[in-house]
Amino acid sequence: MPGGRPRAFDPETALDRALELFWRQGYEGTSLSELTMAMKINRTSLYGAFGNKEQLFRKVLDRYFTSPGAFAAEALEAPTARTVVERLLLGAIELTAGPHTPHGCLSVNSIHACGPDSEPIRQEVIARRMASEAALRRRFEQAADLPTGCDPRVLAQLVYTIIDGIAVQAASGHTRDQLHQVADLALRTLFQLSS
Structure with missing residues (x-):
């Protein structure tokens, strides 16, 4: 039996969008609503793919320092x-x-x-x-x-x-x-x- 529905978004693109938003506004200056809008995903997808805001930011830091x-x-x-x-x-x-x-x-x-x-x-x-x-x-x-x-x-x-x-x-x-x-x-x- 196949797994759940495939993601309707590209996680790499979404992460790049989160990186740009955090870069412009900082960690505290960026709200979850702004993140979901910039990443073009809903909160459920954000949490499912990246975890909470802190976990997402850590992934963004990884991306920032390696890209x-x-x-x-x-x-x-x-x-x-x-x-x-x-x-x-x-x-x-x-x-x-x-x-x-x-x-x-x-x-x-x-x-x-x-x-x-x-x-x-x-x-x-x-x-x-x-x-x-x-x-x-x-x-x-x-x-x-x-x-x-x-x-x-x-x-x-x-x-x-x-x-x-x-x-x-x-x-x-x-x-x-x-x-x-x-x-x-x-x-x-x-x-x-x-x-």
């Missing part, structure tokens, strides 16, 4: 620390100020716009960001081109501080050209001692 945010992991494969940082900064500009994405950063918005009821989500985002920063620190520990006397942990923290700043500036309306100027200056400043 539009995949540049961050890929950048770690670059041959030099300078190239790693360059790819991270340029990737952050495209992610947060590109023509095909909402301006700003999903994870930055989610950390700063969560109230007490959403603390588990905030902690989830922080944990993922800390893991990314730790991966960058480990990559810097292997690099031969770090500036003299530079602590890999502090440099990784500084790079992520710049990336967060790029996201905030993008959300504030700064253009890609303006953000490229910031990235160029950051690279020259960070690696002037090693060139």
Whole structure:
């Protein structure tokens, strides 16, 4: 006997729509009604396919970090620390100020716009960001081109501080050209001692 009715929607498309909405409005700023409307599904289908809002958001985070945010992991494969940082900064500009994405950063918005009821989500985002920063620190520990006397942990923290700043500036309306100027200056400043 065949199972239940087939889904009348594509879960991948629905997830992409949820990602875009959360990215634009943040976790707390997005209601279930807005999600079902954007995803073009009803609440029963949302719960059946993705779980509750928190579970859906965790799936959205997975999608964010492995699809539009995949540049961050890929950048770690670059041959030099300078190239790693360059790819991270340029990737952050495209992610947060590109023509095909909402301006700003999903994870930055989610950390700063969560109230007490959403603390588990905030902690989830922080944990993922800390893991990314730790991966960058480990990559810097292997690099031969770090500036003299530079602590890999502090440099990784500084790079992520710049990336967060790029996201905030993008959300504030700064253009890609303006953000490229910031990235160029950051690279020259960070690696002037090693060139």
